[in-house]
Amino acid sequence: MGEREEKQQEQQRVNRVITEIKRQIDETATAVEAAHKETRAVERNYSENASINRYEVDDIAESRSMLEQQRQLVSRAAESETILKHQLATLKGLQGSPYFGRIDIKDPGEDEPESLYIGTASLMNDDKTDFLVYDWRAPIAGVYYNGTLGKVSYETPAGTQHTELVKKRQFTIKNGKITNMFDTNETVGDELLQAALGEQNDQYMHNIVATIQKEQNDIIRDTHSDLLLVQGVAGSGKTSAILQRIAYLLYHSRTVLNADQIVLFSPNNLFSHYISEVLPSLGERNMRQVTLEGFVRRRFEGLKVESLFERYETRQAHPDASRAIADFMEGVTMMNQVRQYAASLTDQDLQFSDLRFNGRVFFSADHIREVYESLPSAMHPADRMVRLKNKLIRELQHRVRIEAKSDWVAKELDDLDTQQLHRLYGKKMVDDFADEDAQYAYLSRRWAKRRLRIIADAIYNNYFLDFYNQYERFLRQVTLPKTISVREWADMIAAYQDEIEFHRLELMYAAPLMYLRDLITGSGQNRSFQYIFIDEMQDYSLAMMVYLRHAFPQARFTVLGDSEQALFKPLQLPETMLKELSGVLDAKHPNLIALRRSYRSTKEITDFAKALLPDGDQIISFTRHGAKPRLLVRYSAASARQALVDEVNKLHQDNETVAILTKNRQQAQDVYQILHRQKLADLHLLSEEDSALPTGILVLPIYLAKGLEFDAVLAYDVSADNLKNTDAVGMVYTMASRAMHQLTLLSNGPVSPVLNAKACQNLVIEHEIVQ
Numbered sequence: 001m002g003e004r005e006e007k008q009q010e011q012q013r014v015n016r017v018i019t020e021i022k023r024q025i026d027e028t029a030t031a032v033e034a035a036h037k038e039t040r041a042v043e044r045n046y047s048e049n050a051s052i053n054r055y056e057v058d059d060i061a062e063s064r065s066m067l068e069q070q071r072q073l074v075s076r077a078a079e080s081e082t083i084l085k086h087q088l089a090t091l092k093g094l095q096g097s098p099y100f101g102r103i104d105i106k107d108p109g110e111d112e113p114e115s116l117y118i119g120t121a122s123l124m125n126d127d128k129t130d131f132l133v134y135d136w137r138a139p140i141a142g143v144y145y146n147g148t149l150g151k152v153s154y155e156t157p158a159g160t161q162h163t164e165l166v167k168k169r170q171f172t173i174k175n176g177k178i179t180n181m182f183d184t185n186e187t188v189g190d191e192l193l194q195a196a197l198g199e200q201n202d203q204y205m206h207n208i209v210a211t212i213q214k215e216q217n218d219i220i221r222d223t224h225s226d227l228l229l230v231q232g233v234a235g236s237g238k239t240s241a242i243l244q245r246i247a248y249l250l251y252h253s254r255t256v257l258n259a260d261q262i263v264l265f266s267p268n269n270l271f272s273h274y275i276s277e278v279l280p281s282l283g284e285r286n287m288r289q290v291t292l293e294g295f296v297r298r299r300f301e302g303l304k305v306e307s308l309f310e311r312y313e314t315r316q317a318h319p320d321a322s323r324a325i326a327d328f329m330e331g332v333t334m335m336n337q338v339r340q341y342a343a344s345l346t347d348q349d350l351q352f353s354d355l356r357f358n359g360r361v362f363f364s365a366d367h368i369r370e371v372y373e374s375l376p377s378a379m380h381p382a383d384r385m386v387r388l389k390n391k392l393i394r395e396l397q398h399r400v401r402i403e404a405k406s407d408w409v410a411k412e413l414d415d416l417d418t419q420q421l422h423r424l425y426g427k428k429m430v431d432d433f434a435d436e437d438a439q440y441a442y443l444s445r446r447w448a449k450r451r452l453r454i455i456a457d458a459i460y461n462n463y464f465l466d467f468y469n470q471y472e473r474f475l476r477q478v479t480l481p482k483t484i485s486v487r488e489w490a491d492m493i494a495a496y497q498d499e500i501e502f503h504r505l506e507l508m509y510a511a512p513l514m515y516l517r518d519l520i521t522g523s524g525q526n527r528s529f530q531y532i533f534i535d536e537m538q539d540y541s542l543a544m545m546v547y548l549r550h551a552f553p554q555a556r557f558t559v560l561g562d563s564e565q566a567l568f569k570p571l572q573l574p575e576t577m578l579k580e581l582s583g584v585l586d587a588k589h590p591n592l593i594a595l596r597r598s599y600r601s602t603k604e605i606t607d608f609a610k611a612l613l614p615d616g617d618q619i620i621s622f623t624r625h626g627a628k629p630r631l632l633v634r635y636s637a638a639s640a641r642q643a644l645v646d647e648v649n650k651l652h653q654d655n656e657t658v659a660i661l662t663k664n665r666q667q668a669q670d671v672y673q674i675l676h677r678q679k680l681a682d683l684h685l686l687s688e689e690d691s692a693l694p695t696g697i698l699v700l701p702i703y704l705a706k707g708l709e710f711d712a713v714l715a716y717d718v719s720a721d722n723l724k725n726t727d728a729v730g731m732v733y734t735m736a737s738r739a740m741h742q743l744t745l746l747s748n749g750p751v752s753p754v755l756n757a758k759a760c761q762n763l764v765i766e767h768e769i770v771q
């Protein structure tokens with residue numbers, strides 16, 4: 001058959017499938033409507049009955065059980081409505097482009113091959129006897145991503161299966177029309193990938209299921225490892241791979257895993273927004289997302305914990321200051337010492353704290369200690385804490401009765417307005433009381449109880465232990481490494497005390513402090529999370545990883561990073577990192593996958609970026625061509641400003657989004673001011689608080705651009721002067737690798753030596769001519 005006829009035949013099949021999809025859409029839409037009516041009807045019925053019951057026949061068992069039955073009806077109706085809506089959304093998703101791949105396989109013993117089509121979701125024919133489209137996550141679809149023609153195998157729940165792959169065909173289908181189609185023997189041919197990568201970026205990341213590459217597929221389909229470490233160069237698809245991996249895991253463990261049991265630690269809020277559409281586009285709910293800041297802050301209410309960005313900015317300003325201390329605080333040895341300390345604590349070592357109410361001591365530290373010491377010392381300390389809490393709560397209940405009779409309660413009751421009083425009665429009516437005294441005693445008790453809830457909360461939250469003080473005592477007895485003098489350590493402790501005084505906490509203290517607190521109280525662990533994903537792991541300390549292991553004891557970890565992009569850490573070999581992490585995370589089945597091919601940027605940009613790195617040769621650029629990156633060198637502030645404005649305008653003509661990336665927040669503000677004065681349209685200055693990524697001209701410091709990509713990037717300012725105190729290689733590399741299509745570097749003064757001779761060969765350099 002000729003190529004044209006083949007295409008015609010394939011187009012006819014696409015047409016047939018789309019007709020079937022449309023039919024199913026109509027059918028499902030009608031079903032959704034009916035289900036919606038049903039839900040509304042049972043809801044109405046339920047709420048009418050519920051309101052009647054509340055006022056007239058309270059507490060009658062029969063009506064309760066009827067209500068319960070109806071409540072179940074409501075939730076079942078709502079559930080079927082949700083399922084139908086989901087089906088409808090899936091069908092609509094398939095409508096324009098029902099599939100992207102075809103494999104012909106010949107099973108052993110069969111004469112004729114069978115054709116299977118692969119798309120973002122499964123689709124069955126009318127009578128549910130045949131798959132018109134296979135979900136990309138189905139076991140057999142693994143062959144499409146992994147196999148070259150010939151004998152192939154794939155994993156199924158029933159074990160490894162063997163077959164023969166006789167044809168692999170790729171399609172691009174847009175609005176129901178095949179725009180591109182070809183047969184290939186490669187995993188997924190470059191042609192399709194080139195087309196996908198050549199498109200303009202928009203505010204959201206896209207799924208990559210049509211063009212997943214072999215190594216990415218290994219990451220996605222790895223269900224065996226409990227620690228999967230992905231070391232991938234910039235733009236190699238680490239983030240893409242883990243998002244499709246989440247979709248894959250959800251698909252294969254539907255009954256035991258849901259999106260709420262998966263947490264992704266993402267580098268910043270902009271990133272969370274950027275990736276938020278990928279899973280929904282694959283018909284899945286988003287996993288939970290948290291930034292390291294968010295995670296830590298929630299554990300230190302009332303304290304302002306330094307953010308990664310703040311730490312980054314301070315370290316930039318004082319690059320060598322207390323590096324040894326920070327390295328020590330953030331290492332594994334520190335966490336081991338915390339564990340030893342917590343295990344060896346005696347009763348006398350524990351630092352109890354008064355619990356205060358209304359300016360007076362309610363439970364004194366001495367009293368709490370007494371209660372604690374009265375509990376059997378052979379008990380596990382964490383269990384003993386729980387017992388202590390229970391005892392304190394019981395004591396509090398007793399004290400509520402006494403406090404209810406005190407003057408302050410009487411006075412506060414007096415001051416209540418009618419509405420407040422009314423609420424205080426709760427379910428009781430005035431007629432329910434024998435006399436006024438009984439009524440007053442009831443109200444006083446309720447008021448005292450309500451006001452003293454704050455003490456109950458404090459007990460619950462372990463506020464009777466003074467952790468900041470306990471931590472300080474711990475620090476005082478730490479065995480120091482040789483790199484740190486006793487004097488330096490004492491200074492650091494003094495600085496820590498000052499910070500606590502002002503309700504601030506440096507990030508480096510967070511992991512050991514949380515760990516100490518959890519070990520003493522036996523709290524802080526969450527067993528419901530099954531998978532933890534950490535993106536940009538090069539920003540996490542090992543101490544933090546130890547803590548995360550402790551906090552999520554049941555979870556498997558997928559950890560992604562690129563040590564070249566570390567903005568303030570020395571490079572580390574992936575194998576060393578795996579070994580270290582396996583130890584820290586106590587992994588039984590660790591696995592390391594390296595991604596070396598960079599997809600994001602044009603070949604010209606990647607070639608420049610890799611030349612910056614000493615071991616850049618290992619990075620493989622993807623063959624998609626574009627303009628050579630430019631370097632503009634200016635020798636005065638005024639001409640640098642002019643070049644900035646001109647270049648941004650120029651880049652914006654060809655690109656929807658142009659990002660100007662700076663070293664820090666201050667420079668981002670300065671650049672923004674310059675451009676703002678020129679009244680550039682669509683200009684945005686982004687900060688840590690931003691959670692949505694606009695298009696247009698964006699100005700942001702580099703650490704906020706982590707994980708993101710832009711059509712064009714202008715790196716501001718790569719002069720020797722500006723980059724002298726920083727890890728300039730990591731910074732320029734990260735900036736350059738954010739660009740998809742165009743890159744310009746601007747230097748205000750002589751250029752930083754980071755731009756070595758080899759890197760410069762990959763640039764078009766334009767010097768200002770100074771007369």
Ligand SMILES: Nc1ncnc2c1ncn2[C@@H]1O[C@H](COP(=O)(O)OP(=O)(O)OP(=O)(O)O)[C@@H](O)[C@H]1O
Pocket residue numbers: 193196197205206208211212213216232233234235236237238239240241562599600706707708709737
């Ligand atoms: N197989 C693929 N098919 C199509 N596009 C891909 C593929 N792999 C990666 N990409 C694209 O390449 C770009 C970079 O991918 P991604 O952001 O996942 O890389 P990364 O390794 O996390 O990058 P970085 O570490 O630099 O932030 C994205 O636009 C992504 O859509």
